[in-house]
Ligand SMILES: Cc1cc2nc3c(=O)[nH]c(=O)nc-3n(C[C@H](O)[C@H](O)[C@H](O)COP(=O)(O)OP(=O)(O)OC[C@H]3O[C@@H](n4cnc5c(N)ncnc54)[C@H](O)[C@@H]3O)c2cc1C
């Protein structure tokens with residue numbers, strides 16, 4: 001028997017395959033397509049304190065091996081989450097991680113405090129990196145581009161929760177190592193890497209942007225090499241676990257991330273392409289461990305070999 | 310809703326850019342499919358194109374579904390090369406569909422490939438002994454599809470082309486207006502429409518002006534097709550709704566154009 005168990009902060013996951021924020025809603029619709037309870041964990045769509053309407057359509061555009069989105073954190077807010085979504089999430093048998101975002105530090109704090117009261121929530125992913133929202137606490141377009149703001153906000157949230165805190169970072173930075181370090185210094189239990197890459201597409205016939213919001217975030221297979229490098233750089237810098245993602249479609253992709261230092265991986269865009277992808281990835285990882293005669297996934301993390309013979 | 314692999318039964322060109330593809334469905338699925346519902350079809354297993362594409366149910370038969378599609382880009386071009394026996398990765402049936410508690414009389418309006426779902430809808434009406442009036446709008450004579458099928462179902466079909474190469478020259482909405490302002494309109498009547506946005510907008514406005522209930526089937530770019538990504542938003546009076554889950558069929562007066 002191979003062991004697929006992995007550890008993210010205080011969280012023991014039975015396997016490293018996690019559903020990424022914004023790509024599985026709150027777990028409700030996908031249950032008729034896959035057995036969610038077989039996975040390692042689920043991260044909810046990012047919620048904000050107040051209801052957010054989201055961006056004008058079109059919100060989706062496709063590019064070569066990639067998906068550009070500008071959903072704009074469309075969600076019904078904390079209250080709806082506490083009264084509606086939670087009853088459903090509470091029935092899941094796997095750890096539920098709630099993704100949160102705020103316009104201000106106060107909003108982040110309030111969200112963290114409220115969510116920490118819910119027993120069935122095992123972790124909080126702090127979305128510091130959504131390319132579709134603007135935060136007041138930094139002069140940068142994204143919180144996760146500002147190492148001081150990143151450290152300050154994580155430190156603040158660390159004080160108000162005992163739950164596993166995960167900082168979700170943006171790849172769109174000059175030096176990911178600095179930001180990863182800032183999240184670690186702030187007291188994050190883990191970091192999630194990467195959120196989408198800011199991007200845009202143009203319809204040459206109408207001469208208009210393809211997205212209603214003009215710009216959006218790029219995900220899918222086309223970002224994998226970029227995301228892998230971010231994970232590798234962060235792995236060589238911090239001592240906290242890294243949750244890797246960005247274009248993971250197959251178990252091979254997932255293993256690349258694990259070899260580059262990811263303790264767990266998230267599946268995002270692949271859910272839209274093939275809802276069974278997360279389960280197929282899990283099965284593929286198991287097969288790989290057997291073939292390689294490695295008995296625990298933990299002994300694979302960061303085991304990228306160097307090029308010398 | 311299911312994800313399944315389906316065998317292509319046939320795939321035939323019916324007009325210069327239009328095809329009808331028929332595929333096998335899992336047991337009992339086709340019978341339960343409602344007109345106006347759709348399937349998301351992944352046309353190959355490469356990442357180009359990455360996402361499956363949505364297509365309305367054109368006809369539902371015994372353990373098979375037919376879709377009618379127009380070649381407009383990469384995915385539909387690849388779809389047009391499929392042969393009998395090829396396998397497709399399909400998700401569906403998706404969406405709400407037209408209400409099935411149908412009562413007549415009804416006016417159906419289809420523009421371009423928007424006529425595709427109207428055939429299954431007309432079939433449901435025929436089962437209720439309702440003979441709808443149908444208006445089909447197309448660019449030219451060559452682009453008219455489904456008119457014969459609809460006539461076979463007992464519908465009274467009127468065709469309009471933009472260049473006048475068949476039927477009246479002009480837009481479907483002009484004919485629709487004549488109909489609903491005409492003397493022999495039986496009321497209460499409901500309008501069901503599917504087609505390009507400008508057409509739906511015009512139909513919705515007419516329906517509103519003449520106080521006629523109107524259901525329209527909308528299209529938006531989709532990623533998940535099941536309501537999780539929030540990508541296929543359409544603005545309604547009650548805020549953004551998702552075309553894939555809350556729709557694709559909406560009450561026309563709910564839509565904020
Ligand atoms: C619920 C639903 C039902 C549909 N039913 C049918 C059907 O029965 N028959 C049929 O032929 N088509 C139908 N469509 C449209 C069909 O999904 C698109 O034509 C298809 O996705 C195009 O894929 P492609 O890769 O060939 O073209 P792409 O390269 O994706 O697009 C080619 C061109 O079409 C435009 N386009 C593509 N998708 C959309 C969209 N959703 N809204 C507006 N413009 C778009 C693009 O802007 C571009 O100009 C439906 C769409 C929806 C949402």
Ligand SMILES: Cc1cc2nc3c(=O)[nH]c(=O)nc-3n(C[C@H](O)[C@H](O)[C@H](O)COP(=O)(O)O)c2cc1C
Pocket residue numbers: 020021022023045046067069071073099127130168194195196218219220221223245246247248266267268269270532538540
């Ligand atoms: C449609 C869509 C919506 C997303 N929404 C969120 C979100 O609400 N919060 C968040 O942290 N990340 C969100 N993401 C980013 C994903 O969680 C993930 O970080 C990114 O897509 C890269 O992984 P992938 O290539 O596997 O999709 C979203 C991505 C997509 C495609």
Ligand code: FES
Pocket residue numbers: 530531532533534535536537538539540541542551552553554
């Ligand atoms: S396509 Fe994802 S919500 Fe409609």
